[in-house]
Amino acid sequence: MDVTDTVHSYDIPWSYGGYDEPLTVQVLETEAATVLFGSGTAETAADLLDAIEDHDIDVVIVEHGDIDHYGGVPALRDAFDLEVAVPAGDADFLAEADIEADQLLEAGETYWGIETISVPGHTPDNMAYRYGEVLVAGDTVCGSDSPFCAEGDWPGKLAPLTAELNNDDSLTLRSIPTLLDYEFDVVLLTHGQNVLEDGYAEVEALVEALE
Numbered sequence: 721m722d723v724t725d726t727v728h729s730y731d732i733p734w735s736y737g738g739y740d741e742p743l744t745v746q747v748l749e750t751e752a753a754t755v756l757f758g759s760g761t762a763e764t765a766a767d768l769l770d771a772i773e774d775h776d777i778d779v780v781i782v783e784h785g786d787i788d789h790y791g792g793v794p795a796l797r798d799a800f801d802l803e804v805a806v807p808a809g810d811a812d813f814l815a816e817a818d819i820e821a822d823q824l825l826e827a828g829e830t831y832w833g834i835e836t837i838s839v840p841g842h843t844p845d846n847m848a849y850r851y852g853e854v855l856v857a858g859d860t861v862c863g864s865d866s867p868f869c870a871e872g873d874w875p876g877k878l879a880p881l882t883a884e885l886n887n888d889d890s891l892t893l894r895s896i897p898t899l900l901d902y903e904f905d906v907v908l909l910t911h912g913q914n915v916l917e918d919g920y921a922e923v924e925a926l927v928e929a930l931e
Contacts, residue, residue, distance in 0.1 A: 723906060726750070727854050729914055730771040732764045734788070739867040743788055745771070746908045748851050750833035753778035756802075757849065757856050758910060759792035768792050769799055779803045779832060782819065783858035784843040785810035789910070790819045805831065809845025837902060841892030842881065848899060855904040855919060859885075861896060861926065863912015876925040877915050878907065897927045 721729045726749040731742035745758040745768065756777045760768045777800045782790045784807060793804055805823035806814050814821065825831060827838030827847060837848040839860045849856040861878045862869050869879035880896065883889035900923060907919035915922050 723854065723908070723914070723916065727851070727906075727908075728775070729908055730768075732760050732767045732771060734760070734764055736788070736868075741867055741911060744908070744910050744914065746856050747772060747775050747777070748834065748854070748856070749775075750851065752832040755832055755834060756780045756796070757783055757858070757908075758789045759796055761788050761791035762795065763791075765792040765795035769795065776800075777802050779805055779823075781825070781834075781849065782806045782810075782814065782821075783849070783856070783910075784846040785813045785817075786843065786859065787817070789858070790814060790817065793819050807836075807843075807845035807847050809840075810843050813843075835902075837898065839892075839895040839898055841888045841890070841895045842886050844887060846892075846895075850902050850904055853903070853905040854908060855899065855902065855906065856908045857899070857910075859910055860892075860899070861907070861909065861923070863909055863914075866909075866912030868911045872929070874926065875929050876922045877913065878922050878926045879912075880926075880930070881911070893930055896923070896930065899923050900927060 728747040734743040803822040806821040808824040835850040864874040864879040907915040
């Protein structure tokens with residue numbers, strides 16, 4: 721799906737824990753590089769490569785240290801001459817999973833025209849990423865339609881992930897309001913439906929529900 725002329729979103733078939741829900745990956749074409757967010761798993765690699773075959777990927781950003789975000793990296797390295805970028809605070813864990821980073825990402829910096837945002841909790845150095853009016857949220861939040869969202873009567877299109885999927889659920893919930901320090905309209909997710917307009921208002925509604 722084309723979100724804009726330079727931002728693209730692809731659903732990859734996936735199942736986990738008895739639930740069938742696509743993994744969604746994002747491709748951003750900046751002036752500096754064509755960047756893929758998320759790699760899927762080793763099992764989804766063939767579908768991922770089919771989905772992104774029309775893009776000449778320069779960089780894959782592993783948004784955080786979860787296998788559905790890093791498991792497809794070996795297949796991507798085989799298919800593309802690319803860099804692998806990971807949050808610095810998740811790098812040791814990823815190295816133990818044999819994912820070697822070419823670029824360590826620090827929060828509050830800009831890489832390839834993309835701003836990094838620290839939202840820890842889901843993993844120790846979980847990040848979200850902003851490019852213009854587009855927020856790539858990764859697993860910082862998910863769609864309220866996702867089977868992986870926390871139980872609750874959520875007021876809009878967004879929800880937190882269920883507590884058992886977070887490294888530190890309390891920290892995750894405290895981190896979500898940080899997103900409101902940034903301007904954006906679109907929120908792209910890994911789990912659940914992307915929010916293609918009024919994304920800032922949707923995050924505001926979620927934050928109010930968490931208070």
